[in-house]
Amino acid sequence: QVQLKESGPGLVQPSETLSLTCTVSGFSLTSYSVSWVRQPSGKGPEWMGRMWYDGDTAYNSALKSRLSISRDTSKNQVFLKMNSLQTDDTGTYYCTRDRILRLGYFDYWGQGVMVTVSS
Amino acid sequence: DIVLTQSPALAVSLGQRATISCRASESVRSSMHWYQQKSGQQPKLLIYGASNLASGVPARFSGSGSGTDFTFTIDPVEADDIATYYCQQSRNDPTFGSGTKLEIK
Numbered sequence: 483q484v485q486l487k488e489s490g491p492g493l494v495q496p497s498e499t500l501s502l503t504c505t506v507s508g509f510s511l512t513s514y515s516v517s518w519v520r521q522p523s524g525k526g527p528e529w530m531g532r533m534w535y536d537g538d539t540a541y542n543s544a545l546k547s548r549l550s551i552s553r554d555t556s557k558n559q560v561f562l563k564m565n566s567l568q569t570d571d572t573g574t575y576y577c578t579r580d581r582i583l584r585l586g587y588f589d590y591w592g593q594g595v596m597v598t599v600s601s
Numbered sequence: 602d603i604v605l606t607q608s609p610a611l612a613v614s615l616g617q618r619a620t621i622s623c624r625a626s627e628s629v630r631s632s633m634h635w636y637q638q639k640s641g642q643q644p645k646l647l648i649y650g651a652s653n654l655a656s657g658v659p660a661r662f663s664g665s666g667s668g669t670d671f672t673f674t675i676d677p678v679e680a681d682d683i684a685t686y687y688c689q690q691s692r693n694d695p696t697f698g699s700g701t702k703l704e705i706k
Contacts, residue, residue, distance in 0.1 A: 517695070526687055527644065529695040542694060543602075576643055585650045586691025587634040591643040 484508035486516070486577045486592035494567050494599050504560040504577030504592060511535065511553055516560045517580040517588065518551065522573040532580055533560050567599045603627055605688050605698035612704045618676040621701045623688035625669045632692040635664055635673045638700070639684045647686075648673065680705065 490502035504516060511533070518530040531541040531551045539551050550563045560577060574596050578588035604626040613619040623633065631651040636644035646655045648664035651671060663674045675682055683705060688698040 526697040526699040527689075528697065540694070581649075582691070585634070586632055586695065587646055587649040587689070588636075588644075588695075589646050589649075589655065591645070594643050 484579060484590045486579065486590060488575060488577050488592045488595040490575075490595055490597070492596055492598060494571075494597060495601055496568055496599055498567055499563060499565040500567055500571070500575075500597060502562040502575055502577075502595060502597075504562070506558050506560070506577075506579070509579065511555045511558060511560065515580040515582050516553075517578050517582075518560075518562050518575065519578055519588065519591075520571075520573050520575045521594075522570070525573075527576075530562070530564075530575075532582065534582070569599050572597060572599045603629060603690050603693055603696050605690060605696060607686075607688060607698040607701045609699070610702045610704060612706045613675075613678050614706045615680060616677045618674060619678045619682070619703055621673040621686050621703075623666075623671045623673070623698050625671070625690055625692075627692075628668045629690040629692035631667050632690055633664070633666065633671045634689045634691065635662075636687045636689065637682075637684045638687065644687060675703075678703075678705070 485507045517532040521527045553560045574594040576594045577592045579590040606624045633651045635648040638644040652664045685700040685702045
């Protein structure tokens with residue numbers, strides 16, 4: 483069945499770089515797109531960016547200067563790197579299967595990884 | 602960015618109907634989707650394309666609307682429906698509403 487699982491450090495120092503990995507199973511990264519979505523505690527989710535099925539990327543304009551998304555299809559993994567982290571980057575980070583070619587909804591979500599930005 | 606506005610909370614009695622609204626700052630046609638998020642869990646897709654029920658979702662859940670005004674309904678409400686419900690648009694880069702917390706009276 484379709485599964486996504488995020489992994490990465492739970493604590494990041496201010497001004498440092500966040501690196502997260504999303505490992506997927508049950509579908510191919512060359513057939514489906516994957517998006518990263520984050521959610522500060524008690525707030526609504528925020529779309530961060532997308533790895534398209536064809537290897538192209540798209541980013542939220544508010545994060546574009548700090549964000550990079552890449553993938554390794556042989557390992558079924560999508561990567562997120564975001565630099566210059568600040569305290570308001572604290573929250574839960576999810577990877578999702580993105581049905582961008584079919585109305586643009588997120589039909590499967592990982593369990594999420596809680597990231598705290600603090601010294 | 603397209604801004605989605607939801608009421609913060611709604612209290613409904615068990616067995617009654619719950620109606621949650623979402624208003625978009627500009628037309629999103631039918632590119633509106635709804636998610637349920639229970640405490641400590643990831644969001645779960647319930648409705649896509651404004652009115653289509655996601656796989657395995659009970660028919661108690663439904664959605665309607667187009668353009669800028671959308672409605673999500675639970676009828677009848679069950680105790681397990683306690684959660685926060687989010688709308689999300691995909692007309693442009695995806696954005697989410699701030700969520701409506703469903704409480705039981």
